[in-house]
Amino acid sequence: MNQLGAGIAITGVGSAKPETVLDNHHLSQMVETSDEWIQTRTGIRQRRLLDAQGSLSEMASAAAHKAMAMAGLSPVNLDLIILATSTADDLFGSACQIQASLGASNAVAFDLTAACSGFVFGMVTAAQFIRTGVYRNVLLIGADVLSRWVDWSDRCTCVLFGDGAGAVVMQANQQDRLLGFEIRSDGNQNGSLKLAYDARTQEIVKGVTVSRGCYQPITMNGKEVYRFAVQKVPEVIDKALFWANLTTDQVDWLVLHQANQRILDAVAQRLKIPSEKVLTNLSNYGNTSAASIPLVLDEGVQQGKIKPGDIIAASGFGAGLTWGSAIFQWGR
Known part of the structure; x- marks a missing residue:
């Protein structure tokens, strides 16, 4: 346990993006739209998509390495890893996979889900651990692979989303920068924007039914x-x-x-x-x-x-x- 009342500094940042680019002209071949229509209404020209062999954990780890390098912090000195995501590789969470990938053997790791607000919610959560003196070195990652959950025939949503990861290192500091x-x-x-559970009924024995899990786009x-x-x-x-x-x-x-x-x-x-x-x-x-x-x-x-x-x-x-x-x- 560290001294109570520690300040916070954001000392490193890094990011990672998939190589595959899908621009508006590609989308116009898939749905009834155009580059002009998309740019006028959204400001988006292109987006990056993670390929079928890629994983969120790998992309998040790449961003994390860059953030830690900038902060001059070794993975073994991390106390906590928070992964803000809605699209984990594993429904039980991907933070622990990232912890293992980084070699952050002393860090506690967990996922936090607050959708597009996740990074800010994660920053506030990390701050509480530092300010109460529990941890000194926290890695906060925001990463999502929304392409997994897009209906590519729906022009209202498929034009909007892309994949990526970013990370910051937050450390106890004499002066408080948060x-x-x-x-x-x-x-x-909630109904205005969601990625809803889609229950498929399954009878496991006569008279006993459960829902078989999957999600809607x-x-x-x-x-x-x-x-x-x-x-x-x-x-x-x-x-x-x-x-x-x-x-x-x-x-x-x-x-x-x-x-x-x-x-x-x-x-x-x-x-x-x-x-x-x-x-x-x-x-x-x-x-x-x-x-x-x-x-x-x-x-x-x-x-x-x-x-x-x-x-x-x-x-x-x-x-x-x-x-x-x-x-x-x-x-x-």
């Missing part, structure tokens, strides 16, 4: 999700900034879940944050769910945009429905 957060849920709107009410995001995301960012005792003028970068360019633009406009402070890679990767925020964060760091001490307002939102925001400074 400045504020707020997370929310509303199960009353992703379904979404686009108008409701847009309305929800545009209203709730600015509110939750404002609340997190309030807890951080900051204003939007003090935010260096807005890093939103990459769902739809219209949502990103509307949220930034409501917060009065100029477009040059909004980081996005949506056009290249589509909606990668829990991976989207760390993917953007990694690109911002690698491109030299995000510098040590910069204040980042991050927000995830999606199925559940769930949404949340974390305000943090990059670096030690």
Whole structure:
């Protein structure tokens, strides 16, 4: 047990993307759509897809290695691994597979499911372990392979989603760089976006039936999700900034879940944050769910945009429905 009241620093970030690219012209050969239609309504030009032989665990491990290398942290020094995902390789969870792959023999590992809000929820969860002094070195991974659960004949959803993984290292620190957060849920709107269980009745002996498990493809009410995001995301960012005792003028970068360019633009406009402070890679990767925020964060760091001490307002939102925001400074 470490000393109570430890601060938190985000000291490393990394990402991994599949090699296969599916652009809008490919999609126009599959469903009735066009590059112009997709870009106008979503801002997406292409997305990456994990091939049939690939695994989420491998992709997540690749992102994790890069994050740990940047942080200068050996896997054996990890205390905790949190995998934010909705598409684990194993329904019992994939975090332990990643722990074994990394050689993180001293780390506890578990999955966390909060869909596209998963990375923010994972950051808040990791923070509690560090702040209470239980752990010092935490690896947080956001990874999803939504292509496994897309109906490729449904043009309303198949144009949106891609695959990817991103990771950050969070460490106990003398100065606290996690400045504020707020997370929310509303199960009353669950039907707006879901990947639902599809029960198939099976009689195992006469008079005794059980359901044989499988899942339906992703379904979404686009108008409701847009309305929800545009209203709730600015509110939750404002609340997190309030807890951080900051204003939007003090935010260096807005890093939103990459769902739809219209949502990103509307949220930034409501917060009065100029477009040059909004980081996005949506056009290249589509909606990668829990991976989207760390993917953007990694690109911002690698491109030299995000510098040590910069204040980042991050927000995830999606199925559940769930949404949340974390305000943090990059670096030690």
